[in-house]
Amino acid sequence: MDHKQKKEKIMERFHYSTDTIIDKPFNWKQMWRLFSYLKPYSKNLLPAAFVAVFISALVRLVAPILIGKYTLDHAIANKDINLLTILVVTIAGLYILSYIANKFRIKWMNMLGQNVIYDIRKHLFTHVQTLSHRFFDQRSAGSILVRIMNDINSLQELFTSGVINLLMDFILLIGVVALLFTLSPQLTLAILIIVPLMFFISTSLRKKIRRSWQTVRLKQSKLNSHLNESIQGIRVTQSFTQEKENIEFFDGVNSENFRAWQNATKRNAMFTPMVEMTNAIGTAILIAYGASLIADESITIGIFVSFAFYLGMFWEPISRLGQVYNQLLMGMASSERIFEFLDEKPIVAESHSPISLTNMDGKITFESVEFAYDSSRKALHDVSLTIDAGQTVALVGHTGSGKTTIANLISRFYDATAGKVKIDDIHIKDLSIQELRSQISVVLQDTFIFSGTIIDNIRFGRPEASDEDVIEAAKAVGADDFIKNLSNGYFTEVEERGNILSVGERQLISFARALLADPRIIILDEATASIDTETEVKIQHALRTLLKGRTAIMIAHRLSTIREADNIIVLDHGHIMEQGSHQQLMEKKGIYYGLVKAQFNMLEVG
Numbered sequence: 137m138d139h140k141q142k143k144e145k146i147m148e149r150f151h152y153s154t155d156t157i158i159d160k161p162f163n164w165k166q167m168w169r170l171f172s173y174l175k176p177y178s179k180n181l182l183p184a185a186f187v188a189v190f191i192s193a194l195v196r197l198v199a200p201i202l203i204g205k206y207t208l209d210h211a212i213a214n215k216d217i218n219l220l221t222i223l224v225v226t227i228a229g230l231y232i233l234s235y236i237a238n239k240f241r242i243k244w245m246n247m248l249g250q251n252v253i254y255d256i257r258k259h260l261f262t263h264v265q266t267l268s269h270r271f272f273d274q275r276s277a278g279s280i281l282v283r284i285m286n287d288i289n290s291l292q293e294l295f296t297s298g299v300i301n302l303l304m305d306f307i308l309l310i311g312v313v314a315l316l317f318t319l320s321p322q323l324t325l326a327i328l329i330i331v332p333l334m335f336f337i338s339t340s341l342r343k344k345i346r347r348s349w350q351t352v353r354l355k356q357s358k359l360n361s362h363l364n365e366s367i368q369g370i371r372v373t374q375s376f377t378q379e380k381e382n383i384e385f386f387d388g389v390n391s392e393n394f395r396a397w398q399n400a401t402k403r404n405a406m407f408t409p410m411v412e413m414t415n416a417i418g419t420a421i422l423i424a425y426g427a428s429l430i431a432d433e434s435i436t437i438g439i440f441v442s443f444a445f446y447l448g449m450f451w452e453p454i455s456r457l458g459q460v461y462n463q464l465l466m467g468m469a470s471s472e473r474i475f476e477f478l479d480e481k482p483i484v485a486e487s488h489s490p491i492s493l494t495n496m497d498g499k500i501t502f503e504s505v506e507f508a509y510d511s512s513r514k515a516l517h518d519v520s521l522t523i524d525a526g527q528t529v530a531l532v533g534h535t536g537s538g539k540t541t542i543a544n545l546i547s548r549f550y551d552a553t554a555g556k557v558k559i560d561d562i563h564i565k566d567l568s569i570q571e572l573r574s575q576i577s578v579v580l581q582d583t584f585i586f587s588g589t590i591i592d593n594i595r596f597g598r599p600e601a602s603d604e605d606v607i608e609a610a611k612a613v614g615a616d617d618f619i620k621n622l623s624n625g626y627f628t629e630v631e632e633r634g635n636i637l638s639v640g641e642r643q644l645i646s647f648a649r650a651l652l653a654d655p656r657i658i659i660l661d662e663a664t665a666s667i668d669t670e671t672e673v674k675i676q677h678a679l680r681t682l683l684k685g686r687t688a689i690m691i692a693h694r695l696s697t698i699r700e701a702d703n704i705i706v707l708d709h710g711h712i713m714e715q716g717s718h719q720q721l722m723e724k725k726g727i728y729y730g731l732v733k734a735q736f737n738m739l740e741v742g
């Protein structure tokens with residue numbers, strides 16, 4: 137395989153297909169929605185900045201006429217020293233006023249921009265937190281990160297300088313055109329001939345620029361997704377010595393990103409030369425036609441000078457409007473992506489009038505429940521079961537048989553596609569999601585440890601718990617011993633995912649976390665799988681404390697851990713195959729019996 141083929145193969149290795157180009161036409165409604173984030177500032181920052189803009193625009197509009205028409209044609213032509221002094225002082229005063237107004241305009245606009253960015257980011261993050269598991273199943277963490285960080289960042293310029301420049305340029309443009317007309321209508325008309333040409337070129341560029349910014353975001357998304365995955369999976373990469381391939385893939389995505397940027401900035405840069413070219417044509421017309429108008433005394437030299445000033449001021453806002461327009465296009469590309477997330481509704485939605493169940497008993501019923509993660513295959517078929525309050529039920533079965541899916545439906549991370557899941561005989565969809573979940577604790581094999589201290593990690597589900605309560609919970613599950621031996625005991629800082637702890641230690645922390653949260657229903661999904669047999673024996677006792685008086689669902693491949701369960705449900709390909717106590721199922725000599733025997737034989741051989 138030559139290098140090119142090898143590279144192509146590497147580039148096919150990872151797929152980050154969920155982020156697609158959203159190519160809708162320029163949409164004013166959407167822009168309006170974006171600008172509605174300015175609303176909270178419509179009574180303070182925004183009007184203050186508008187006043188500042190208005191003052192500096194006004195000064196810029198008035199000064200040339202004072203310089204050209206009045207200073208040249210009146211004061212200097214008539215040698216009127218008094219008028220000249222008044223004009224010089226007025227012009228100087230106006231420029232000082234403009235300087236002050238500009239200073240405040242920049243300060244207030246920066247504050248406005250930062251506030252708006254803060255608000256949009258907060259809104260998006262808050263919304264993303266409420267979205268259902270299915271949303272996260274379908275997207276990489278990196279692509280979500282790009283929208284919350286890069287897409288929102290790219291709006292910053294639009295809000296700090298774009299919006300206000302837009303306003304300033306509109307005032308300038310309207311003012312300048314009006315003044316040009318009053319100074320000399322013929323000369324103005326002659327120069328305005330080029331405007332339709334400019335309009336035509338800018339319209340044709342519009343779509344291309346917007347698309348290229350969309351592509352940039354897409355490539356950034358891919359880059360971030362890969363970066364995120366590479367760091368999370370670095371141990372696997374290194375153990376399979378795939379660093380070189382990983383670097384090559386990264387290099388491929390990085391160059392795609394680089395090319396996309398190049399392309400977008402190239403297209404962006406087309407605006408300025410276009411404006412400069414029209415500027416040159418306009419000036420040529422001014423000189424040629426203006427000179428002939430002076431010659432036949434249709435206009436004075438003072439008017440010609442004012443006109444030249446205004447002409448410069450005419451191209452400047454047009455050129456800047458091009459820039460703002462680009463910012464608008466960029467903002468459009470980003471806001472489409474931001475609004476796509478904001479418009480995403482949680483699939484698991486709160487009922488319109490949720491029933492409050494603050495003191496749940498913990499009875500769980502499944503009535504002919506069916507579930508499919510995607511339409512192509514079902515994960516559960518016609519599952520009916522009853523778990524009485526306080527019972528401990530074990531779910532066993534082969535990998536992929538649907539055990540975790542049952543647990544997911546109890547926590548309402550997903551909704552059943554058919555049938556009903558009930559808690560205390562109430563349809564789960566009618567219950568308040570927050571109350572439901574606050575009374576359920578899930579302990580997984582792969583425990584998530586957040587950055588922070590051990591004590592705060594245990595306190596995660598009950599932030600108001602005292603240090604003593606935390607220590608008591610840790611003692612009850614046998615986590616106290618190892619925590620005390622850490623450099624700072626309970627106050628030892630752990631980084632994201634708790635890499636300084638062993639998998640078993642992380643599990644013990646999550647046991648303590650669950651116990652402290654004091655739930656009515658507890659789900660242990662392979663929760664003891666990474667704990668050694670000795671520790672497991674130790675925590676069997678703690679487990680009894682943890683499960684006492686609560687409804688418990690235990691999912692375990694290691695069957696020795698679930699012998700004491702009140703009921704064991706055996707699943708196969710999403711069907712309940714048999715259920716009963718350990719004794720009953722052993723006597724039945726069915727699937728469970730086979731599973732126990734297989735494990736026993738393995739141990740014997742081992």
Ligand SMILES: Nc1ncnc2c1ncn2[C@@H]1O[C@H](COP(=O)(O)OP(=O)(O)OP(=O)(O)O)[C@@H](O)[C@H]1O
Pocket residue numbers: 273509510515533534535536537538539540541542
């Ligand atoms: N988020 C998901 N999206 C799509 N399919 C999924 C998802 N999670 C699980 N599945 C599929 O649903 C089926 C049941 O999975 P489930 O996680 O319930 O199995 P399990 O019995 O808990 O397996 P294990 O013992 O390996 O944990 C499997 O075929 C799995 O591939």
